[in-house]
Amino acid sequence: MPSVILAVDDSASMRQMVRFTLESAGYEVVQAADGIEALDYAKAGSADLVLTDVNMPRMDGITLVRELRNLTNYKGVPILVLTTEAGQDTKMQGKQAGATGWIVKPFNPEQLLATIQRVL
Amino acid sequence: MLSNPTENLAVNGSVSTPPNTNWSPQQQTARMLALCEAQMEAATQDSDMAVDMLIHSFSDLMTLVRELSAESNTNHTDTQTIKFASEEEMKQRYQQLLRQVNNAIMAFQFYDKLSQRLGHVRYSLSTLALFICDRMNSQKPEHWEKLVSTLGRLYRTAEERAIFDSIAGSLAINANGEKPKPLSQGTAPEGSIELF
Numbered sequence: 001m002p003s004v005i006l007a008v009d010d011s012a013s014m015r016q017m018v019r020f021t022l023e024s025a026g027y028e029v030v031q032a033a034d035g036i037e038a039l040d041y042a043k044a045g046s047a048d049l050v051l052t053d054v055n056m057p058r059m060d061g062i063t064l065v066r067e068l069r070n071l072t073n074y075k076g077v078p079i080l081v082l083t084t085e086a087g088q089d090t091k092m093q094g095k096q097a098g099a100t101g102w103i104v105k106p107f108n109p110e111q112l113l114a115t116i117q118r119v120l
Numbered sequence: 121m122l123s124n125p126t127e128n129l130a131v132n133g134s135v136s137t138p139p140n141t142n143w144s145p146q147q148q149t150a151r152m153l154a155l156c157e158a159q160m161e162a163a164t165q166d167s168d169m170a171v172d173m174l175i176h177s178f179s180d181l182m183t184l185v186r187e188l189s190a191e192s193n194t195n196h197t198d199t200q201t202i203k204f205a206s207e208e209e210m211k212q213r214y215q216q217l218l219r220q221v222n223n224a225i226m227a228f229q230f231y232d233k234l235s236q237r238l239g240h241v242r243y244s245l246s247t248l249a250l251f252i253c254d255r256m257n258s259q260k261p262e263h264w265e266k267l268v269s270t271l272g273r274l275y276r277t278a279e280e281r282a283i284f285d286s287i288a289g290s291l292a293i294n295a296n297g298e299k300p301k302p303l304s305q306g307t308a309p310e311g312s313i314e315l316f
Contacts (some may be wrong), residue, residue, distance in 0.1 A: 011232040017225050055236075055276070084233060086278040086308045101315040104278075104308045106229035109222045115313050 002028045003120055006047035008038040008064065009082070010056040014105075018051060018082070021109040027116075035059025039067050042074055049120055050074075054083040054090065062090070062097050069098035078119040082107060145258045152248050152268075155287040156241050159275075162283055163237040170230030177224040184217055233277070240274045247271060278309060 005027050007018045012033075019029045030047060032038035034056040042050075050068060054061035061081055068074040078100040085091070091102050100119055103112065191206070247267070257263045268288065275284045308314070 011235070014229065014232045017228055021225060084236060084277045086281065086310075087276060088308075090276070091308065091314070095316045099316060101313065102308070103314075104310055104312045105233065106226050106310060108311055109225050111311070111313060115315070119315065 002026050003048040004028045004030060004046065005116070006030050006032065006038060006041060006050045006052075008032045008035065008050065008052040008056070008061065010034055010053065014053070018107075021107075021112060022116075025113050035061065035064035035067070038064055042068055042071060046073060047077060049116060050077060050079040051082050051116075052079065054081060054085050054094070062093050065094060065097040065099050080115065080119065082112075143261060145252070145264075148264050149248070149252055149258075151287065152244070152271075155284065156244050156248075158283050158287055159237060159241050159244075159280060162279055163234050163241075166279070167230050167234045170227040173227035174224055177220045177227065180220045181217065181224075184213060184220070188213060237277070237280060240276075240280065243274060244271050 005022055007015055007022070007029055008031075009015050009018065010033050015031050015033075019031060022029045030041060030045070032041055035052075036058045038050070038052065039059065041047075050064075052061040052064055059067075061083065065079050065081070068077070068079060079098065080101045080103055081094050081099045082103045082105060083090075084105045086104055094102055101115065103115065191209075247270070251263075251267055252258045272284055272288070275281050
C-alpha cells in the first residue's frame, strides 16, 4: 500500500506540482485548498504525512499544524511546512506548533522526496 | 573628510540622530511608490528567468524525445550489441529527462510566487492610497512609521524583504531620521530545508 500524503495549498498550480512530484514517486496524494478542508479530511481519514503551505484563506498552515497535533491519530504524523515564508519568526511559530520541518519554496523535487523519505 | 564617529554621541552615551530635514509626506509617498515599483520589477524579472528555464527545459525534452524516436526507427542488425549499448544509453537519457522535468517543476512554481508578490504590491498600493487621502494621517511621521511597519510585514519572501530593506533605507520615516528594522536578517534562502 502506498503512503498517503495530505497536500495542503491554496494555489492550484502548486498543488498540481506537488501532486505530480509525489505521485511520480509512488505516493498517494490527497489535496486540500486550505486548513479547514485539510482538517475536515484529517478528522475523517488518515494520512502518513502532511505537507502544508502557511498563508491560506480560512485557516493558515500554522493553525492547521496546531489543530492536527490535537488529534490523537496525528500526534506522531510528520508535518512538513512548504512555504515562501522565509522569516525566522514564522518558522519558530511553526516549530512551536509541532511542525516536523520547514521547506522554503520553490521546492526541488528530488530534495523534497528525499526529505519525505527521511521523515516517514 | 570622514566625520567624527563620536560627534553624535549624547551626554548619556546614547546615539542621537540629526533631525530629518528631508521628511515630507510627498517624499514618503514617492518612496513608497518606488518600493512598489521595485517589488513589481523584481517579481517580473524572476518570472522572466523562470519562463526562460521552462523554455529551455521543454526544448531539451523535445530534443531527447526526437532522438529516442529516431533511435527506435533505426534498423539494427547486431541486436545483442545494440541491446547493451541501448540500456546504458537509455539510463543516461532517463537521467537527462528526469533532470529537465525537475527543472521544469521548479520553474513552474514561479506563477504561485508571482501572484503572491503582486498581491502584496496591490495591497500596498490600495493601503497607501487610502492613507494619503486622509490628510490628518499623512502629515504625521509617526503614522507613516506605522504604515511602513504594517506593509513591511506583508513582505515574506527573502527577495521581498531584501528589496524592502534596500528602499526602507530611504524611508527615514520618523522625525529623528531613524530607519526601520531590517527585515531580511535571518531569512531562509529559497529551497532551504530544515528539520526540527
